[in-house]
Amino acid sequence: MVRPASIDKNGMRSGAWSEEEDNKLRACINQFKNHKVPNWRLLPSVAGLKRCGKSCRLRWVNYLKPGLKRGNFTKDEENLIIQLHNQLGNKWSAIAAHFPGRTDNDIKNYWHAHVAKRRNGSMKIRNLAQEEQSSDSNSSTITTGLNQNTPAPSKVALLISQLGLENIGVFESNADSDFNPAAAAADDDDLYQHKFFDEQEFDHEQVCSLLDWGDLSAAKSQLDFMSEPVDKDDFFNINFGDVLWGI
DNA sequence: AAAACACCCAACCGCGAACTC
DNA sequence: GGAGTTCGCGGTTGGGTGTTT
Known part of the structure; x- marks a missing residue:
């Protein structure tokens, strides 16, 4: 080694x-x-x-150096790394300052070995999905309702936090049985966010408020990325995976 | 059993910032 | 203030070890 x-x-x-x-x-x-x-x-x-x-x-x-902590990172540590990386970027020494006993090298290695790898994996899946979607659209007129813009992960992470979903527990997913919504959101993990939000029940008015979308009628204008116009009443039927992918 | 592959992490390298003269 | 030196950070590499084929 x-x-x-x-x-x-x-x-x-x-x-x-x-x-x-x-x-x-x-x-x-x-x-x-x-x-x-x-x-x-x-x-x-x-x-x-x-x-x-x-x-x-x-x-x-x-x-x-005395006091160095060795061994595996805990789930809490991983979540904090993701959160801090989201705020600070690759400032490993600044991130390490939040982890007494961990070095910047430890955190950098952990990031590349675990977090970044998973992120890359999900991006590959997303790219494949987009390729499939693209090839499908060449041969048919199917519309998916999805906007392909890059989402704002910090906003999604904030939303998860404000909705109190950080500790929702293990989430069943074909791609990752150990899914953590807050970690995935902070990690720009689009597919996971999408699937996660599709399968949750939300107070739509609360979500509008947290996203600074105003009331329900004002929220309509925020949904122009959807392929079909969204009626005020339909708003309650849309899934938030689509919404959050679009923001 | 062994070859191939993947993972992990200690260590190296290059560069910019900070410091000294 | 500028040139030279040192330090610290972030990116990358290399190879031991574990896992899969």
């Missing part, structure tokens, strides 16, 4: 750290623990390490 240790032409080591090197680094940093920030450039020679300062810093920050 770790790159094998090697020595370059200048005698500097790279790759996996040995226990002896870890001990030297720990001892050196403990010796100078009164200094707020170690001088990483000088540290290797003081510690007797044939490593560059950058490598020492990385080893300390990501692996040796």
